[in-house]
Amino acid sequence: MNGDHPVHVPADGGPLGDEQLVENLSELLAATGGFEQLAERMALLSDQGRLRILFCLHAHPGVRSTDIARAIGASDSTTSHALALLRSAGWVDAVRAGREVRYELADVFVHDLLHELGSDHLPGVRHD
Structure with a gap:
């Protein structure tokens, strides 16, 4: 496992029984909610064009849609449509x-x- 990520273990060190585990997980999922919206939002990443747009915006914030279109090899209208979906x-x-x-x-x-x-x-783009 990667040392940069936390390892999760049960707090009391003991495993839960199957029934208790299922009940706890069901309660967690019910309390969290919003899975439909999250799945729709994450589905946008399944398109390589939209993902390329996001990579461009990450690499250099403040880029114009026409410049993104040229960088990813897409039409202006396709890029504008993808940006509208992402927005x-x-x-x-x-x-x-x-x-x-x-x-x-x-x-x-x-x-x-x-x-x-x-x-x-x-180069020239940094975190503040």
């Missing part, structure tokens, strides 16, 4: 800069997830 799902924000719209990641969750997936920043 509606909360992955991406659009920021108006004069007459242009520039795109960036919406939150730290998306940023951290992209790091975990192997995305990197371009």
Whole structure:
């Protein structure tokens, strides 16, 4: 196992019986909720075009959609449609800069997830 990630063990050191385990897991899932929305949001990552867009936005925040389209080899309309989907799902924000719209990641969750997936920043882009 990777030493960078925590290892989870039962707090009391003893295993739960099967019935208790199922009951505890069922309660946990019921209390958490929102799985349908989370699955829909995560499904957006299954498209390599959208994933490439997210990698571009992670590598250099504030890029224009036309520049993303050129970088990923897609049409402007396909890229705009994908950006609209990503915006509606909360992955991406659009920021108006004069007459242009520039795109960036919406939150730290998306940023951290992209790091975990192997995305990197371009030179000159750093964390604040």
